Amino acid sequence: MKPLIGVLPLYDKEKDSIWMLPGYLDGILEAGGFPVILPLSSGVEEIEQAAETCAGFLFTGGQDLAPILYGRERSDAVGEICEARDRLELGLLREVIAREKPVFGICRGIQLINVAFGGTLCQDIPSLWDTQVVHAQKPPYDEPAHRITILPDTPLSALWNCGEAQVNSYHHQCIQTLGEGLAPMAYAPDGMVEAVFHPAQRFLWAVQWHPEFLFRTDQKQRMLFEAFLKACR
Numbered sequence: 610m611k612p613l614i615g616v617l618p619l620y621d622k623e624k625d626s627i628w629m630l631p632g633y634l635d636g637i638l639e640a641g642g643f644p645v646i647l648p649l650s651s652g653v654e655e656i657e658q659a660a661e662t663c664a665g666f667l668f669t670g671g672q673d674l675a676p677i678l679y680g681r682e683r684s685d686a687v688g689e690i691c692e693a694r695d696r697l698e699l700g701l702l703r704e705v706i707a708r709e710k711p712v713f714g715i716c717r718g719i720q721l722i723n724v725a726f727g728g729t730l731c732q733d734i735p736s737l738w739d740t741q742v743v744h745a746q747k748p749p750y751d752e753p754a755h756r757i758t759i760l761p762d763t764p765l766s767a768l769w770n771c772g773e774a775q776v777n778s779y780h781h782q783c784i785q786t787l788g789e790g791l792a793p794m795a796y797a798p799d800g801m802v803e804a805v806f807h808p809a810q811r812f813l814w815a816v817q818w819h820p821e822f823l824f825r826t827d828q829k830q831r832m833l834f835e836a837f838l839k840a841c842r
């Protein structure tokens with residue numbers, strides 16, 4: 610049996626519906642896992658059952674986190690938020706970490722993990738961060754948008770065996786101050802944190818870019834899903 614991977618659902622406010630981009634599921638499938646989209650429920654029993662049942666967890670992209678979660682006033686530039694997802698994800702992450710199960714975060718996922726560990730976010734890159742780097746590229750999303758520098762002596766450096774790479778980029782928020790216990794693995798040329806891990810956890814990795822759009826054409830991005838699945842087996 611392939612390991613079950615709990616995938617945090619995307620939420621469509623207009624349709625009041627959960628949904629999923631196929632890339633997240635295909636990335637897991639092709640790396641040897643069986644993805645399961647979790648319900649948007651933050652009930653204690655549901656969260657505990659999800660944490661018990663699945664072998665690993667993919668925290669996906671999506672809405673902005675409510676700034677109150679990192680102790681900030683909401684700036685006008687904050688986009689749509691989804692409090693139900695915030696509750697589910699913060700509750701689930703706590704239970705998953707208590708069980709030392711693997712976690713992989715993408716885009717909103719890195720931001721959620723950072724906030725869960727007490728970090729803060731930049732609420733809007735265009736209005737608050739002086740940078741020339743394109744972090745909100747136009748489609749297609751399977752093309753590179755900017756360079757990243759990979760820190761030596763990190764799991765990402767060991768996996769890719771290189772010091773630089775090109776990634777896509779589709780985010781208007783990012784890590785401002787790093788959560789306690791998290792360590793950076795990669796930076797954009799403007800100093801933005803693009804990847805983190807938790808050295809005390811077996812596998813807790815997160816990236817600000819979108820490997821789910823890249824893994825078919827970029828072997829490095831495929832390796833991210835494979836490393837995650839290896840930890841889940």
Ligand code: MN
Pocket residue numbers: 743744755777778779780797803817818
């Ligand atoms: Mn970026």
